[in-house]
Amino acid sequence: MNFKLKDIIPQLITVIAVVLVFGFFTYNAQINMENRGIDFGYGFLSQESSFDVQFSLIEYDGSHSYFRAYLVGLLNTILVSVIGIVIATILGVIVGIARLSPNYLINKFAAFYVEFFRNIPLLLQIFFWYFAALRALPLPQDAEAIFGVFFLTIKGLYVPAFLWQNFNIFFYSIIAAIIAIILIKTHAKKIQEKQGKQIPVFLISIGLIFILPILSFLIGGVRLSFEVPVLKQLATTSFIYEGGVSLPPELIALTLSLSLYTATFIAECVRAGIQGVGKGQKEAAASIGLTPNQVLKLVIMPQALRIIIPPTTNQYLNLTKNSSLAAAIAYPDLVLVFAGTALMQTGKAIEIVSITMFTYLTLSISISILMNWYNKKIAIQEK
Amino acid sequence: MFKYLKQLTSLVAMVAVLFTFTTESMAAKKSKTLKNTQKKGFVRCGVSQGLPGFSNADAAGNWTGVDVDVCRAVAAAVLGDANKVKFTPLSAKERFTALTSGEIDILSRNTTWTLSRDADIGLTFVGVNFYDGQGFMVRKSSGITSTSQFKNGISACTNIGTTTELNMRDFFNSKGISYEPVAFEKADEVVAAYDAGRCDTYTTDKSGLAAQRTKMKNPDEHIVLPETISKEPLGPVVRQGDAVWEDIVRWSLNTMIEAEEYGITSSNADMMKTSDNPAIKRLVGAEGELGAAFGLDNDWSLRIIKQVGNYGESYKRNIADTGILPDRGPNQLWTKGGILYVPPAR
Numbered sequence: 001m002n003f004k005l006k007d008i009i010p011q012l013i014t015v016i017a018v019v020l021v022f023g024f025f026t027y028n029a030q031i032n033m034e035n036r037g038i039d040f041g042y043g044f045l046s047q048e049s050s051f052d053v054q055f056s057l058i059e060y061d062g063s064h065s066y067f068r069a070y071l072v073g074l075l076n077t078i079l080v081s082v083i084g085i086v087i088a089t090i091l092g093v094i095v096g097i098a099r100l101s102p103n104y105l106i107n108k109f110a111a112f113y114v115e116f117f118r119n120i121p122l123l124l125q126i127f128f129w130y131f132a133a134l135r136a137l138p139l140p141q142d143a144e145a146i147f148g149v150f151f152l153t154i155k156g157l158y159v160p161a162f163l164w165q166n167f168n169i170f171f172y173s174i175i176a177a178i179i180a181i182i183l184i185k186t187h188a189k190k191i192q193e194k195q196g197k198q199i200p201v202f203l204i205s206i207g208l209i210f211i212l213p214i215l216s217f218l219i220g221g222v223r224l225s226f227e228v229p230v231l232k233q234l235a236t237t238s239f240i241y242e243g244g245v246s247l248p249p250e251l252i253a254l255t256l257s258l259s260l261y262t263a264t265f266i267a268e269c270v271r272a273g274i275q276g277v278g279k280g281q282k283e284a285a286a287s288i289g290l291t292p293n294q295v296l297k298l299v300i301m302p303q304a305l306r307i308i309i310p311p312t313t314n315q316y317l318n319l320t321k322n323s324s325l326a327a328a329i330a331y332p333d334l335v336l337v338f339a340g341t342a343l344m345q346t347g348k349a350i351e352i353v354s355i356t357m358f359t360y361l362t363l364s365i366s367i368s369i370l371m372n373w374y375n376k377k378i379a380i381q382e383k
Numbered sequence: 384m385f386k387y388l389k390q391l392t393s394l395v396a397m398v399a400v401l402f403t404f405t406t407e408s409m410a411a412k413k414s415k416t417l418k419n420t421q422k423k424g425f426v427r428c429g430v431s432q433g434l435p436g437f438s439n440a441d442a443a444g445n446w447t448g449v450d451v452d453v454c455r456a457v458a459a460a461v462l463g464d465a466n467k468v469k470f471t472p473l474s475a476k477e478r479f480t481a482l483t484s485g486e487i488d489i490l491s492r493n494t495t496w497t498l499s500r501d502a503d504i505g506l507t508f509v510g511v512n513f514y515d516g517q518g519f520m521v522r523k524s525s526g527i528t529s530t531s532q533f534k535n536g537i538s539a540c541t542n543i544g545t546t547t548e549l550n551m552r553d554f555f556n557s558k559g560i561s562y563e564p565v566a567f568e569k570a571d572e573v574v575a576a577y578d579a580g581r582c583d584t585y586t587t588d589k590s591g592l593a594a595q596r597t598k599m600k601n602p603d604e605h606i607v608l609p610e611t612i613s614k615e616p617l618g619p620v621v622r623q624g625d626a627v628w629e630d631i632v633r634w635s636l637n638t639m640i641e642a643e644e645y646g647i648t649s650s651n652a653d654m655m656k657t658s659d660n661p662a663i664k665r666l667v668g669a670e671g672e673l674g675a676a677f678g679l680d681n682d683w684s685l686r687i688i689k690q691v692g693n694y695g696e697s698y699k700r701n702i703a704d705t706g707i708l709p710d711r712g713p714n715q716l717w718t719k720g721g722i723l724y725v726p727p728a729r
Contacts, residue, residue: 035624038483038505051548052564062552134579154580155538234534236526238583242536249581250565327543327568330576340476340543340568347504349480 029350042355044346045070051341053332055248066342073337074359080251080333081320081363084258088319089312091263096270110267118264123325125261130253130329137249140231140239149228151241156248158229158241165223173216174209181205250331254323262319266312273308274300305378313371317364324360334359414627416488417461417678425467428454429487432472432569435594436707437493437513446470450491452697453512453619455690456635457489460683465690474569475545479504482622489632490620493588495546500620509633511618512694514713514722516611517550518589520596523606525583530554530610533584538563540573540582547587550613574598588615593707631677637725638684642666642693644716644725649692652685666728673728684728694723 033040045067052062057075060068098110117125137154138144145151151158164170181204188199216222229244277300285299286292326333327340334356343352420426430438430450438448446468455465473481473492482490483505493515494500496508519539521527533555541547543566555562565582567573574595577585585592589607596602619636621629642648645663647655656669664670667688668681677683691697695716703709715721 032484033505038503050552052552052562054564054566062549062556131575131579134576134581139580232536234525234537234583235521235532237522237524238527238537240536240538248565328572330540330565330567330572332566336543336566336568341548341566344476344479344543344545345549347479347500349483 033350038347040350041348042351044348044351047346049342049345051345053337054330055251055332066338066346069342070334070338070355073332073334076332076337077320077323077326077334078363080254080258080323080326080331083255084262084319084323085316087255087259088262088266088315091259092266092312092315093270095263095267097274099267099271100274114264114267117260118268122257122261122322123328125257126254126325126329129257130250133249133253139237140241141233141237149226151229153241154249155240156246157252158244158246160226160228161244163225163227166221169220170213170216170222173212173220177208177212180208180212184208248331250326250329253329254326254331258319258322261322262315265315265318269308269311269315270304272311273304273306276307277303302378306375306380309371309375309378313368313375316367316371320363320367321360414625414631414678416622416625416628417631420461420488424462425469426454426458426461426489427471427487428457428468429471429473429478429481429490429492430454431492432474432571434493434570434591435597436590436702436705437594438470438472438491440470440472448701449512449697450493450617450619452639452691452701453491453632453636454489456639456687457632459686459690460631460635460638460679463686465686475542476568479506479620482506482620485622488621488628493591493617494620495588495615496618497546505623506620507623507629508618508620509629510636510725511616512636513590513617515588515590515615515617517547517586517613517615518592518611519608520577520585520592520605521583521608523604527584528606528608530558530608530612533558533560533562535561536563537584538565538582540565540567540577540585541587542567542570542573545587546613546615551586554612570595588617590617590702590708597705597707627677631679634677634684634728635687638666638687638728639691639694639697640716640723640725641728642684642688643695644718647688647693648696649689652688662727662729671729 030040046065048063049066049069050062051069053060053069053072055076056072057079058068058071060072095110095113098106099114101107101110134154137152140151140153140155143151143153149160181201184199184204185201188201191197191199217224227243229241229246231239232242233239281299281303282295285295290298323333324335327336330336339352339356343349346352428451430446430448433439434448436448438446438450440446451468451470454468454470458467459465471481471487473487473490478490478492478494479500481487490506491512493513494508495515496511500506501508519530527533537560539551539562541551541564548564548566551562551564565576567576570587570591573585573587576582578599585595587595589611592607596605596607599605619632621632642652645655645660645666647663647666652667655663655667658664658667658669661670665673666684668674668683668685672681674681674683692700698711698714703711711721713722715723717724
């Protein structure tokens with residue numbers, strides 16, 4: 001009994017202390033807000049926001065609610081984070097492997113890239129890419145068409161819009177292709193385990209992913225046409241492109257700088273992971289007749305991934321949180337739209353900051369859970 | 384009987400002394416902000432991160448501008464020295480939180496007086512030190528000379544956290560024009576992006592446009608369009624709930640404006656003590672007990688005029704002579720065709 005009590009008391013004290021500290025902060029905030037005539041409440045979320053946002057994935061204008069504005073900001077944050085993570089991962093893996101290349105030039109170039117980009121503060125890089133891009137890019141009227149349909153200008157990248165007919169049939173054809181590939185893959189694995197025969201799954205997959213959608217065009221009645229951006233004059237020297245889809249330069253600069261910055265850290269994780277696999281593993285794999293490609297894919301990478309994933313998760317989290325620097329270059333992310341404009345218009349500082357903090361927390365924890373699940377999946381399975 | 388009268392007189396005198404003593408200390412006691420300011424020895428003032436003419440720091444860190452002068456006037460009145468001010472540069476986003484949380488005691492940062500700000504968020508506006516309105520700047524080469532030439536798809540650079548974003552929406556909506564708002568957190572980036580050609584127009588308060596134009600690569604290439612799309616009365620703000628402090632800030636500003644009205648300047652203020660006009664004598668502390676109501680001595684207004692100058696001097700020094708807005712427009716005294724009109728100091 002005594003022994004148990006000794007265990008519990010420190011924990012109890014910690015819990016009480018935490019509760020007291022939080023209680024004190026809440027109480028203090030309440031008193032101060034009351035003294036200053038500020039009321040607390042989340043009712044403002046349903047009020048009309050009355051400000052517009054430059055770039056939104058969902059339909060939004062100032063006649064929508066503050067909650068809708070919050071969603072706009074959140075989706076923009078998720079958009080830039082997802083694109084950033086994908087590019088940073090691809091670039092990071094390539095550079096990480098390149099750093100181990102026996103080729104002197106590739107090796108040194110990768111090392112230079114890593115050291116250069118990871119040692120300059122991110123905010124500076126964002127400013128650099130944004131303002132360098134703004135200075136370097138042509139005005140809409142001077143822009144040269146890329147492949148005749150893309151226009152990269154100071155006001156953004158204009159790309160043709162896709163106009164679909166029977167899009168759902170096209171969509172189902174892709175789903176069907178993916179299901180077929182998974183089935184073939186499991187089947188191929190079974191056959192290999194039973195008969196040792198290898199089926200060219202990769203080639204078949206590529207074929208399927210192209211053939212099924214093409215069939216949907218030929219017999220499914222799917223039609224695709226493009227709306228190419230057209231130059232329009234606003235004033236003597238001021239032009240824009242109309243039609244098509246425009247990606248604002250803020251989004252491009254932010255994705256570019258976040259990816260280039262985070263890729264350096266991922267590259268180091270990848271390098272560490274590969275170097276962390278014993279040399280003997282590689283030699284043993286080679287000695288049983290595996291090709292260098294197979295050695296990397298079947299022996300080195302599965303083991304390296306266990307070392308790579310946990311620190312890479314950190315980098316994903318960093319990238320997501322760093323995306324809040326968007327406010328500096330007018331990319332309407334969660335911080336700019338919600339913790340910026342909405343906070344200013346309503347004056348609900350505590351409410352909005354708490355919602356924003358909770359949102360970033362949720363985003364980060366979601367990424368963590370996903371990565372931990374993946375990490376567990378590739379960990380050594382004790383049988 | 385005679386004996387009693389003498390006693391009565393002394394009693395009255397004592398009560399009177401006691402009464403003045405209590406009213407004085409009550410004013411000081413009622414104002415926590417005043418007490419804290421006097422204890423600290425400096426006025427804590429929130430200003431912009433750099434808006435020429437309003438609040439701008441030079442390379443040595445000296446702040447100048449008409450907004451800065453309001454804080455200096457309060458410091459002169461309360462502490463006797465216009466230089467005893469600690470300036471905190473704030474973004475548009477941070478400014479109100481800094482004030483309500485008690486980090487600063489006066490917010491003098493080209494802030495528009497609106498109903499929701501005054502009523503909702505624990506703030507009180509004490510007056511107007513600059514009558515402004517939102518306008519648009521465009522490149523001269525664009526050939527645009529009026530907002531009626533704006534067309535669908537125009538991109539407008541501005542900064543967040545201001546009434547600007549709301550006015551802009553109201554304006555474009557009422558004209559039925561679709562536009563692309565590009566909103567930055569800080570004014571410097573807005574200017575840089577507009578200057579680089581990211582936006583067709585730059586919109587903010589006209590004073591701000593005039594001030595920022597001076598920062599551009601080639602100021603002559605840009606013009607401010609004649610239309611004004613909103614009313615922007617800019618003025619100092621204090622926290623709600625300290626009526627005495629509110630009065631001190633309000634009347635420090637009013638003193639500067641009224642001093643100009645009566646022709647009292649920093650150089651002639653001492654001579655004005657012997658003026659025949661009682662209104663002038665009250666302003667320079669030679670008559671009346673105006674300071675007592677705030678718990679201040681009677682020279683508080685004289686110090687403001689001597690150390691900071693009247694409103695006209697402040698305007699000339701900060702806005703006219705720097706070439707930002709040489710014409711005072713509505714910010715002229717009511718006696719000279721403007722709308723500056725303050726209640727009398729008496």
